[in-house]
Amino acid sequence: MHHNFSPSHYFRTIGTHPVALTVASGDTVTIACVDAHGIDGNDVEITPRGNPMSGPIAVAGVAAGDVLAVTFDALTPLRSHGWSYPTLAGNVVDPEYVRELPIAPGAHLSKEYWDYDATTSTLRSRGTHGKALTIAYAPMVGCFGVAPSRGEAISTATSGPYGGNMDYRFLTTGCTIYFPVAVTGALFFIGDGHLAQGCGEIGGTGVESAMAVTVTLARAPMQPISWPRAEDATHLYTIGNARPLDQALQHATSEMHRMLIECGADATTAAVLMSQAIEYNIGNVFDPAYTVACKIAKSVLVTNGLTATFRP
Structure with missing residues (x-):
């Protein structure tokens, strides 16, 4: 329904x-x-x-x-249309570089507006802060x-x-x-x-x-999990949320190891495969908890005779 x-x-x-x-x-x-x-x-x-x-x-x-x-x-x-802020967070640059940022973190920010063009699937900024830009x-x-x-x-x-x-x-x-x-x-x-x-x-x-x-x-229809997981057409993901960043990575990595065992690997095989085949992406690093995603290609799992989906 x-x-x-x-x-x-x-x-x-x-x-x-x-x-x-x-x-x-x-x-x-x-x-x-x-x-x-x-x-x-x-x-x-x-x-x-x-x-x-x-x-x-x-x-x-x-x-x-x-x-x-x-x-x-x-x-x-x-x-x-949408909007963004025209600066970088102070915590993502070297401490001595913060003063070089275009707008001091915490200062009042005016918005940069972006117009959506459905015919080209692009966004075009209005150039209120610097040059007008086009992104996907x-x-x-x-x-x-x-x-x-x-x-x-x-x-x-x-x-x-x-x-x-x-x-x-x-x-x-x-x-x-x-x-x-x-x-x-x-x-x-x-x-x-x-x-x-x-x-x-x-x-x-x-x-x-x-x-x-x-x-x-x-x-x-799956056994309990400890952290969010995800899948799309090409990859399986595990996601950790914490601060500092290395703790988020630890959560995502631990959940990936558990997931690969559920996919049919033994603990040693899962560790060896992870060591050579996983990738990491960064989610949020602006807010109180940071996000790290650990991902592995479904093709790698299929090649090695492991389950490559949790979808029914």
Whole structure:
């Protein structure tokens, strides 16, 4: 079944909030999401800024200890432009280089606006800050996940085992993301749409825009997981969220080793294969918790007689 969901209330925490919509496992939902500043598709600020989330959406029959599969079916901009900030975060450059940045971190920032051209799938900046630029349209969603354990309600500025503000640019249309479920119904939240974003979100924003996100939500028939996982047509991923960055890498690497054992490798084979075949990507390095994704090509798994998908 397909549902259309336009929230009447938005949340700046991910937690056990009153359910806004309940769906069956396998249902598809098109969700209206405001941008990171609470601005909708009509350029009206309808809720306070701070990555306001649409949700929570409960999935019937999903319980604590299960795994929720979230497949991105479509990402559709709700307006023809987005915005970004014209600087870099001070923590991503050498300390002595911070003074060389174009705008001092923490100073008042005016926005750089980008116009979306659907005919060319490009974004063109208006050149308010420097030269007008053209980049590829590459939509993704920065913040999404499920309610954490112990009744916590955690700021949408950060991330953890439940997902959250991961800002990982490769979680996009066609990708399935798997979350460890901590509460009945999973309670799925989503928001913070980007028309494009570089690795790390090192300027503090992507190209921020309101977005309609179509997802399929389903209970995944797999054993419990500790950290988010993902898959697309070519790769399997494991994702760690923590600070410092090396701790996020440790979480992602540990989850990859566990996953490869589930794919049919023994512990030694998994370690040898990882040593020579994995790749790392950086997700968010701007916010309180950093994100590291560990990935392996499905072709490598197939070549070595291992399971290469968790999709039914």
